[in-house]
Amino acid sequence: MIVTRTVAETRSALEPAHREGSVGLVPTMGALHDGHRSLLGAARAENDTVVMSLFVNPAQFGDSADLSTYPQDEQRDLAAAEKAGVDLVFAPPPDEMYPPGFQTWVEVTELGSTLEGEFRPGHFRGVATIVLKLFEITRPSRAYFGQKDAQQAAVVRTLIRDLALGVELRVLPTVRDADGLALSSRNALLSPAERERALALPRALQTRDRDRALAILGATDGVEVDYVEVAAFDPPVLAGAVRVGSTRLIDNVVLEGGQIA
Ligand code: AMP
Numbered sequence: 001m002i003v004t005r006t007v008a009e010t011r012s013a014l015e016p017a018h019r020e021g022s023v024g025l026v027p028t029m030g031a032l033h034d035g036h037r038s039l040l041g042a043a044r045a046e047n048d049t050v051v052m053s054l055f056v057n058p059a060q061f062g063d064s065a066d067l068s069t070y071p072q073d074e075q076r077d078l079a080a081a082e083k084a085g086v087d088l089v090f091a092p093p094p095d096e097m098y099p100p101g102f103q104t105w106v107e108v109t110e111l112g113s114t115l116e117g118e119f120r121p122g123h124f125r126g127v128a129t130i131v132l133k134l135f136e137i138t139r140p141s142r143a144y145f146g147q148k149d150a151q152q153a154a155v156v157r158t159l160i161r162d163l164a165l166g167v168e169l170r171v172l173p174t175v176r177d178a179d180g181l182a183l184s185s186r187n188a189l190l191s192p193a194e195r196e197r198a199l200a201l202p203r204a205l206q207t208r209d210r211d212r213a214l215a216i217l218g219a220t221d222g223v224e225v226d227y228v229e230v231a232a233f234d235p236p237v238l239a240g241a242v243r244v245g246s247t248r249l250i251d252n253v254v255l256e257g258g259q260i261a
Helices: 007-020 034-046 064-069 074-083 123-138 147-162 185-189 192-198 200-206 210-218
Strands: 002-004 023-028 049-054 088-090 142-146 168-172 223-231 237-244 247-254
Touching (some): 002 007, 007 023, 007 049, 007 123, 023 034, 023 123, 034 074, 034 168, 049 074, 049 123, 074 088, 142 147, 147 168, 147 223, 147 237, 185 247, 192 237, 192 247, 200 210, 200 223, 200 247, 210 237
Parallel strands (some): 002 088, 023 049, 142 168
Antiparallel strands (some): 237 247
């Protein structure tokens, strides 16, 4: 497995891969768990070359405390990537992605300003910009995203369509722990008691009914609701975001017989 730090070395390392076959890209912020492993497994099965990016993108964090507490363990992530059959990990320092004087942003205007975008202004601008830049650097045939972040997948789908990026978007089902909590790098920040309270989110969304979900969350001490909304993504979902202590969690369930859980 090759690890690259710069745009230039990534481009040159991938030249033969582009000549020879398909390239699958799995963008991550690290702290890899079984949700990421599911994306890496699909990418491995469907492409000749698998690229994983490992970059905690500062532009998608509004809150500096959220950025500074985000779990990071590069050695562990590189070992997990290697085990998953990744061919190349692109793990740039922030300056490589945001060089001094950086001022060019991509904004998915409407979709990016609702739900998560409303509670995290600028978040999807950061996501869309870094995803476009990662696509441009690695030129994937396919890119892999999780349904866990349903709005992110919708934003990327719109970005690909609007800018004719020619990348096939693959969205994989949400991977959950046995107790129902969707796997997330931020789960590591929950105390045992907070984790117990956080289970109200998947339980509430499983009702597939906004009012019932809000009632369940409203009856749970220590859970603050940002929103629970039906979102007309493809497929449509009931999506929710809550805060448990200082950790913010999002989750969603597919509505109307959609294929992705
Ligand atoms: P992150 O490292 O949190 O930015 O996530 C990288 C990718 O993994 C994104 O496309 C996420 O949607 C996806 N992902 C995160 N958690 C899960 C999960 N529990 N199940 C499936 N995919 C996930």
